[in-house]
Amino acid sequence: MNVRTKSSNMGLILVLIMVSLLIGSCTHAPIQYFDNTPVVSNSCSADTVYFQNEILPLLNSTCATTGCHNAVSAKHDVVLTDYNSVMHTGGINLALPSESKIYKVLLKSNDERMPPSPAQAWTSSQANRLLTWISQGAINNACLEAACDTTHVTFKASVDPIFQTNCYGCHSATNASGNIDLTNFDQLAILINNGSLLGSIRHDAGYSPMPKGSSKLSDCEINTIAIWVRDTTLTSSGGGGSTGSTCDPDTVYFQNTVLPLLTSGCAVSGCHDATTRKHGVQLTDYSSIMQTGGVSAGNPNGSKLYTILSSGGGDKDDDIMPPYPRAPFTTDQKNIVKNWILQGAKNNFCDSGCDTTNVTFSGSVFPIVETYCLSCHNGNSPGGGIYLRNYSDLVAVANNGKLMGSIRHDQGYSPMPKNGNKLSDCQIATFNIWIKNGTPNN
Ligand code: HEC
Ligand code: HEC
Incomplete structure (x- = not known):
């Protein structure tokens, strides 16, 4: 009995509140504004769930995405990009945290679940963290991580x-x-x-x-x-060949061609390796090439990395790179750099698997030499006195065993490409097949 009276009293109070809200909205709608500026603690307590440190990044990466709950899509009028919007549209229920819409939808069965398939469901520990945050008052809180502890990174x-x-x-x-x-x-x-x-x-x-x-x-x-x-x-x-996209013959791939070329031609000791960094230029990896190589994506003639291969940065011919006694890049080598820049200077990579059905000298063997070897085995002082400029140079090292010995890293040979990664099994097999076929000039 008692309980019943109580609940009907509650009902009356609720009606009164709603009526007064309605009247209020006819004059000045008092839209509550939730401050997006967090309350920041100087250290993080292990028992507290912080909105800015944990909940917001999780909502941003799983819910506040295009087509879903970002400010533009606002699906079902729910926006989950910031504290104020989460509080207004997320159905937070402070009195009964587990009844909060934002929490309940995480637990729904398949087609009603949020985030919807194909996105991954939140893990139960992630859902529990959200629930704890609501239970702790759904505060816009943040904490400054104590000194960053990186002693045992796993x-x-x-x-x-x-x-x-x-x-x-x-x-x-x-x-x-x-x-x-x-x-x-x-x-x-x-x-x-x-x-x-x-x-x-x-x-x-x-x-x-x-x-x-x-x-x-x-x-x-x-x-x-x-x-x-x-x-x-x-x-x-x-x-399974799941590594990168298949190779398009008209595309120049940074990882497959440009990087090995720059590594063998420029990122050598005394020049543009990580230790020397001559003129502040380091050409050992994509990020340093983009930061120090003067690359203007789409514009080879405005890119120092390319222009210096032909005319040098100044007007003297000896500004040309790579400098004497190294040989300048061949036209083919320059075109690799040029076309890569023209195609947007992306950090791209492809893998067509290993196709050795049609090995030819000009189509299979020499392109590897141009990319990985020529820069050191050309010019006025080729590595080890060995030239690898053309067909007859290659036949000579194929016949004396040094070519296979050095690229296979056999004992008794200097491992090649010098200071670079070993060639792939597929590339080594390509040389081997060409030699087995009798080093044809095709
Ligand atoms: C809201 C969705 C979203 C989130 C969250 C997200 N990514 Fe991405 N990511 C993308 C998309 C889409 C691309 C494809 C490139 C693009 O559209 O910018 C991408 C591309 C990438 C790339 C390739 C970048 C490049 O330039 O080649 C990497 C690496 C990556 N994401 C890592 C991460 C990491 C690490 C995180 C977490 C710290 C993360 N992403 C969070 C959507 C996301
Ligand atoms: C960064 C410069 C550099 C690159 C790149 C390079 N070489 Fe060499 N190569 C040398 C030098 C220098 C020597 C002399 C031996 C030494 O110093 O190790 C040499 C020696 C050799 C030898 C003789 C090995 C021996 O044991 O007698 C062969 C063959 C050879 N290189 C082939 C290649 C091939 C094939 C490639 C590409 C896959 C290549 N090199 C890439 C610098 C290079």
Whole structure:
């Protein structure tokens, strides 16, 4: 009885509140404004869930995306880009936190679930963190990380949580934006090796800034990932050909052609390697090439990296790069750089698998030599006194065994390409097949 009376009293009070709200809205609608400026604590308490540190990045990477709950799409009038909008449109229920719409939709079964398939569902621990945040009052709070502790960086404890909060929403197997699935170690290995993982989170020139559409990771998070990258050797299993797109014959790929060419021709000791950095120019990887090589994407003639190959930076002919006694780049080599810049100077990579059905000297063997060897085996003082300029030069080293010995890194030979990575198995097989076929000039 008692209970019933109480609840009908509650009903009356509610009606009164609603009536007064209605009257209010006829005059001045008192729209509550939730301050987007957070309350910042100087240190992070382990028991508190912070909106700015944890909840907002998670909402941004999984919900506040184009077509869903960003300010433009505002699907079902729900916007989850900032504190004020979350409080207004997220259906937060402070009295009954587990009844909050923003929480309940995470737990729904398949077709009503948010984020909807193909996006990955939130993990139960992520959902629980959201619930805790609401239970703690859904405050716009933030904390300053204590000194960034990077003494024991591991994937599971340090890096994976950053990816969970900021990245997997767009880069999982079922929802691989830009064809990138960060949960796949083979793919991660490629992104690490070609520099785009760090380039994108550091917002380096030439990379798409990540996490897309939200603020940059903290310095501590970036450092954590950088330390893990430095200390981890991920190797692609290489099976299944899932590494990069297939090769388009009209495209010049940075990782396949441009980088090996610059590594063998320019990033050598005393010149543009990481130690010497002559004139501040370092040409060892994509990010330093974009930062110090004077590349203007789409405009080879406005790119120092290209113009210096022909005329030099000044008017003297000895400004030409690579300098004497090295040989200038051949027309083919210059065209590699030129066309890559013309096509947008991207950090791209392709893999067509290993096709050795039609090995020819001009189509298969010499292009590898031009990219990986010629810069050192040409000019006035070729490496080891050995020229690799043309067909007859190559036949000579093929016949005396030095070609296969050096590229296979056989004992008793100097390993080639000198100071560079070993050629791929496919490239080594290509030389081998050409020699087995009797070194034809085709
Ligand atoms: C809201 C969706 C979204 C989020 C969140 C997101 N990405 Fe991306 N990411 C994309 C899209 C889309 C692309 C394709 C390029 C583009 O459109 O900018 C991409 C591209 C990339 C690339 C390739 C960049 C390049 O220049 O080649 C990397 C690496 C990457 N993301 C890593 C991350 C990491 C690491 C995080 C988390 C810190 C993250 N992304 C968060 C959507 C996202
Ligand atoms: C950065 C410069 C550089 C590059 C790139 C380079 N070489 Fe060499 N190469 C040398 C030098 C210098 C020597 C002399 C031996 C030494 O110093 O190790 C040499 C020696 C050789 C030898 C003789 C090896 C021996 O043991 O007698 C062969 C054959 C050779 N290189 C082939 C190649 C081939 C093939 C490539 C490309 C796949 C290549 N080189 C790339 C600098 C280079």
